[in-house]
Amino acid sequence: MPYAGVRSVVGLTTSLALHAVVFMLASTHLGALKDRPDLPPRERTITLLVLQPPEPEKSAPEPDHTTVVADAPAFPPAPIPVPEVGSPVGPAAPSEPASMAAPPAPTAEEWAFASTYKLKNSKGYRYAWGQQVRSMMGTVVEGPDQGMVRFRVEIAPDGSLARLDTLWSTSAAAERLARQAVGSMPRWPPTPTGRPLIFEKTISFSPFASDGPPLYKDDCLPDPPVFTNPFAWDGKSARVQVQADPPEKPDPQTLEDCLKQLPRDSIEAESARDQRLMDQWGWGSSKLGR
Structure with a gap:
């Protein structure tokens, strides 16, 4: 066959080329290894740590026991006279009842x-x-x-x-x-x-005591109704809210005749009435200090 010889030549040529490339690479690598200088051997470094004990604390210096010769005793300073001041508040005298x-x-x-x-x-x-x-x-x-x-x-x-x-x-x-x-x-x-x-x-x-004459000016008015609790209940009977009775209105003529016989109230009566009210509500001066 005409192509059989060609294939042989091509295969041989390719093989030679590959071998040549391999040879060149090997020679280059070996040359580089030979040209590199030898490195010195690596030395080992050993670090030694030494722990020293702490230094003892310095003790306080001992006091000097040398005898000190005292000077001649000096006279003490004269005391400053303090004037006597009487108490501004004298002793409380016993209060009389x-x-x-x-x-x-x-x-x-x-x-x-x-x-x-x-x-x-x-x-x-x-x-x-x-x-x-x-x-x-x-x-x-x-x-x-x-x-x-x-x-x-x-x-x-x-x-x-x-x-x-x-x-x-x-x-x-x-x-x-x-x-x-x-x-x-x-x-x-x-x-x-x-x-x-x-x-x-x-x-x-x-x-x-705050006893005094009474007041008469309101004696003609009817007495106020007696207070009764409208909510009181005995618990048994029916609940009935009790209404307070209205105050009675006096007859005008009777009131006029009554006012004519009233005496004139005195200042003492007015003062005694006021004092009784103040004592009743705790405002009286007689309550102070008691």
Whole structure:
């Protein structure tokens, strides 16, 4: 075949070329290895760490015990004189207990008015009776004997005492003195209404009492209705809300006639009323320091 020889030639040529390339590469690599200088042998480095113990702390220097020769003793400085200053506040003197003398007894004119004044359950008669009792009890001194006593009094139409009951008392001495005064009082004028007069009266035997004449300017007005709780319930009966009764309106003519017989209120009565209200609400000066 004509191509058989050609194939042989081509294969031989290719083989020779490959061998030539391999030979050139091998010679180049070997030449490079021979031209490289020999490296010195690698030395080993050993590091040694030495740990030293800590240095001991330096002790404080010992004090010098050398004897010090003292100088001659010097005289101490003269003390500075301090002036004596008296205390600005002297010793508190013992306070004297409060006292109040007995009020004067009602005059004949006051008893004459009281025996004719009928309004408000004979208000003038009741006040004059209490003032007469207190005037006979003497001076009161602050202490264990002070106090109050409340009586229920019944006076016969002729002015004689029919009954005297003690409702309560805060001082046995006050009750004893009040009963002694009632027992030694002269016969009083007849009652204004001509009927037995029954009332309750508190006698104050105290240096801080604010008893005074009553006010009469509102005696012609009807008494306010008695308060009743509209929500009170006994738990058994049916619930019924109780309405308070409206205050009664006085007849104009009757009110005018009543106002004509009212006495003129005194300044003492106004002051006593104000003092009683202040004491009631804790604003009175008599409450201070007690």
